[in-house]
Amino acid sequence: MTLEREELRDAWTVAMVDETAPATAPAGAIAGIPATVPGQVHTDLEREGLLADPTLDRDEDAAKWVGRADWTYSRTLDVDPRGHERVDLVCDGLDTVAELTLDGVQIGATRNMHRRYRFDLRDSTDGSNTRTERDLEILFESPYREAGRVAARAGAMPGPYDEPFPYVRKMASNFGWDWGLTAVTSGPWRPIAIERWSTARLRDVRPLVDIEAGEGVLDAHIAFERSGLNDLDQDGEDDDLVLVVTVSGETEDGAKTRQRSRAQVTPKQDETVVTVRVPEVQRWWPRGYGEQPLYDVVVELQTVDGEVLDRHGFRTGFRSTRIDTAVDDIGRPFDVYVNGTRIDVRGVNWIPDDVIVSRVDRPRYGSRLRAAADLNVNMVRVWGGGVYESHDFYEVCDELGLLVWQDFPFACSAYPEDEPLRSEVIAEARDNVARLSRHPSLVLWNGNNENIWLHDVDGWDATLGERGWGLDYYLDLLPTIVDAVDPSRFYTVASPWSGSESLFANDVDHETHHSWDVWNRLSDDHYRDSVPRFVSEFGWQAPPAWRTMRDAVSDEPMTPSSPGVVHHQKAASGMQKLADGLAPRFGVVPSDFDRWHYLTQLQQARAIATGVEHWRTHWPRNTGVIVWQLNDLWPVSSWSAIDSAGRLKPLAHELRRLYDDVLVAIRPVSSVRTVPAPDRTGGSDHPTASLPVADVAGSAPAGFSPIEVAVRSTRRGLDSVVRVRRIDLAGRVLAEETLPVHLDAAGVAVVTLPDAVGVVGDPTGELVVADMDWRRAVWTPAPDKDMRWEPAHYRAAFTPAADGDGLDLVVEAESLVRDLLLQPDRVQPGGTVDRGFMTLLPGERVAYRLHGVTEADIPSLTGTAVLWSLDRVLAD
Structure with missing residues (x-):
């Protein structure tokens, strides 16, 4: 009989364990409210009116009690085997510290959000009854309580935030970050199912691909589990199992191809490798370098007489990858090769797209990743303070040709190396390296985000003494697991990393670099101070789109210093750093929100352009840039190009230009300066030297420098x-x-x-x-504050779009028009436009396409703050 899977999505309830209720919890019991599974408790509480949305105004503080309480999810479960030998409870993700009971008898316990779990229900009761309807209860303990127990044994772990995320294997940014709110979640965040099966099932399928002599090669590493009920102590063929792997697709000339291989295994085996060769295979390429043909793969576990016991189906692509870090005459490069071609990496960093991460579904992934692809992005780095994303994320990347750099979830802190965490890290890493191996988009694994760099610049040794802090994970444990489970992928120790413990981790001449002195203490023209081999993080902040902020903050009036706006800024001295960026370039830090909003958006786009133009035009010394960051998980002033509502900031439109296959840039002739090494001190997610902001506008006066x-x-x-x-x-x-x-x-x-x-x-x-x-x-040779801008004159002509969806706008310049920006979301919540800042010369015309607006909106679309140019903003 073929394995049957029944997802348990309905009939759940959730209740708070009263004795764990914090003092700040609402009065009265929270018992038996309907629960969404997969889901996390915040969404259920919000739906029932028991919790204000923590992303709005300053309601985050009033919702923090949720993470301090224990929560119980319950439902009735049918454990009838229905003719099968085994009945398993399969949990694809439990957040995080959980105890599972069936009719009051414990069947399992977990302490890791990042793992999958399977529980055999055959021996789940005391045998006193034979009914098949059982009461399943999952008790989720407060992550703070578990973290406190581990911290008491492990000791203080230094890091930039006063939250205990290093002590529990959970999404770190649930505990807040310099762009994120604190909303510590609990619940079954990925599907829960009953699986009924007999004889054997597929336990693990790891399809590792390569290309050899023009052929596609798929090595399917397959592990399986027997039911344990009918195993015989004999080697007769009747007890053998058969594995069949079929690969279907098209050849390069468009002909259909179907290749199949099989292997027979004895009762003494529980894993094997089945190799399938695909002649005339179509290669999978990163976006911009070719197409992304995907092949259907079906793995079947059969009896010797052909009965199918279990079947896994998925798609994969054939490509070869490598990353070259061999020493050269400069230092160590970080060159990404796909199918033998060195890739010009134009990337974005990805954070969880919602603080309640179970709310992120395939349409949301698709929207964000398609937007990234439209910006000419070809790599997405999944940052280490989040999660291993669902297959939906990687499948969309496979389809779009977006290379994936995957961090292991270790970020910006020291991590204990003792039990119980060490065993959890091992199980988690093996699980996810295997799970994600089928995706051609995934090209490298990274051990951690900034931990080694921070250890050195922030002097963690003074706190740690001789205690382990994670280095063994990054240098030994994780690379060993990657090599054993998926040797087809490259492993890098950290980001940033210079290839050796003997080198400063963030050395610009070796491998990967994070550029955070700019933004934290230096003006953006200092991006030109060096040419790192590969920049895996750099960024500049701006608030979200006007509508996104207005929907989240009810301040009246809304100003840069009003309480709600300030609350939606989590970076240390973030508002001051925004001001420090505006003053030297524009000569003003506006007190009204509209002008401040325009100038911060412009400053963000200008700053990122300075870095990208400089680094990309120093190829091949620099072979990649990954901007921090693509997305947001709530309405916040941050480094993102797309805000939490999915609205594109002007930076996104600028990235489309910067990441184009052909980039035109103007730069100083002496565009790489020699500067002394900064005094390296830290104290935040983005380490920085403690020096004042330089009074530099971002462009060297051309009268002195050609x-x-x-x-x-x-x-x-x-x-x-x-x-x-x-x-x-x-x-x-x-x-x-x-x-x-x-x-x-x-x-x-x-x-x-x-x-x-x-x-x-x-x-x-x-x-x-x-x-x-x-x-x-x-x-512009001088700072904008010193430029003698004249009033801009232009004509704006709107017409209904030919397809009936939105409006077309043509702007014709009658004078120099500097940094014209249209923001239709100020007129209609769904208003969008396909361009950001535009500079026009007299007589030039530019066409815009607007969606979400109608002819009735035309008078408002030319109003103050909706259609604005720089001269007006600086003059008002």
């Missing part, structure tokens, strides 16, 4: 021209040159500019514009 044009072509050579104009602020062209751009192959072309366009005579009254096809770069 500029050049750099063109990065990712995949092909170029034979084109760049049009460079020096323009005064009235829009008059003072000088113009059309210069050749030639590349025989992908790479960087540096175009030397004649003095007429490469040196500005009046740094506060001129700018330089470089155009190649439709791509544009703009250079």
Whole structure:
């Protein structure tokens, strides 16, 4: 009989264990309210009106009691085997410290959110009754209580936050972060099911792929479990099992292909490898380098007479990957190769998309990841303070061609190495490395986020003494597991990491680098101080879209300093750092929300552009940048490009330009400076030196330093021209040159500019514009506060979209228009636009496409703060 799976989604209730109720909990018992499974208790409490949404206003503080209480989930369970030999309770994810009982008899206990569990229900009662309807109860203990017990044994673990996440294997950012609220969850966050089966079942399938001599090779590492009821102490063929692996897809010329391999195993075996070779295989490529053909794989466990006992089906892709970190004449690169091609990595960091992570479903994953792909992203780093995401996440990445860098969940803290955590780490790592092995998008595993770097810069040894703090996990345990379970993937010790314990972990010349001195203490022009080999984190903050903040904060008036807005800023000195970015560049830190919001969005886009333009145009010394961060888990001022409501910030539109296959940039001729090593001290998620913010606007005055044009072509050579104009602020062209751009192959072309366009005579009254096809770069020689901006004049013409969905807008400039921004969400909650900041010269036209608005909204779409240019914001 084939294995039967029945998911247990209905008829659950949840109750608070009264004696664990914190003093801040609401009065009265919380007993027997309907529960959503999969789910976490916060959503049920909110639905029943027992908890305010912690993402709104300052309600986070009033909801923290939930994480201090114990919660019991209950339902009736039918354990009738229905003709099968085994009945198992399968829990794909329990958050986090749980005890499971059936009719009051314990059947299991857990202490790890990141693992899957299976409980054999054959011996689940005392045998006093034979009824098949049983009462299942899952008691979730407060994670704080478990963490307290472990902390009492392990001792203090240094880190930047006063929360006990290192002591429990749970999503760390539940406990708050410098972009996240504190909402410590409990509950069955992934599906729970009954599985009935006989004879044997598939326990684990790890399909490792490669390409050899043009053939696709799939090595299916298969483990299976026997029921234990009919095992015979003999070696007759009747007791053998048969494994059949079928791979179906298309060849490169479009013909259907179906390849099958089988293996027969004896009762003494519980695992084997079945290899399937696929001739004329289509290779899976990262986005921008080719297509993403996926092959259907079916693994069947059969008896010798052909009865199917269990079946797993999924899709995978064939590609070869490697990461080169061999020492070169600079240090150590971090070069990602797929199918023998070195990839120009243009990435984003991914955090959990909701603090109540069970609310994130496949449509949400699809929306966020498709948005990333539309921004020309080709790698997503799953950050180590979150979770191993569901298969839905990785399947969408497989389909879109988004490479995945996967952190193990260790972030920004010392972690105990003793029991019970060590055994949990081993089980968790083996489980997830195996579970995710089928995804072609996954190319590397990373041991931790910033822990080794922080250990060194923050002097953790003074607190730790001789106690372990996680280094053994990263240097020995985790790489051993990856090598044993999935040797097809690369393992890196940390991010950042320089390849050796003898080197400073964040050395710019070796492997991966986090750039956080900029933002924390330095202006964004200091991104040009060096060329790291691979930047796996860097970022600059801005608030979410206006509508997202307005929906979350009821302050009247809403200002940059109003209580709700300040509460939705979690970074240490975050508001001051935003101000420190605005003042030197724009000469003002507005007190009204609209102007502040515009300028912080512009500053974020400008800062990220400075770094990306610099690093990408120094290929191949730098081969990758991964911006912090793509997404948010609540409405917050953060480093994200897409806010928690899914609205694109202007940074997202700027990333589309920066991550294009062809990038045009203007940069100082001396674009890599030699600077002394900073005084490295830390104390936050993003380590920083404790020095004042530099009074630098972000652009060197061209009257003192000439500029050049750099063109990065990712995949092909170029034979084109760049049009460079020096323009005064009235829009008059003072000088113009059309210069050749030639590349025989992908790479960087540096175009030397004649003095007429490469040196500005009046740094506060001129700018330089470089155009190649439709791509544009703009250079302002002085800070915007010193530029003598003139009022912008333009015409805006709206027409209904031809497809009836939204409006088309054409803006025609009558003067120089600097940083024009349209924000239709200020008019309609569903209003979106396909462009961010735009700079136009006199006579130029730009077309916008708007969704979520109608003709009735046209008068409002040209109003103050909806359609704005920089000169107006600075003049108001």
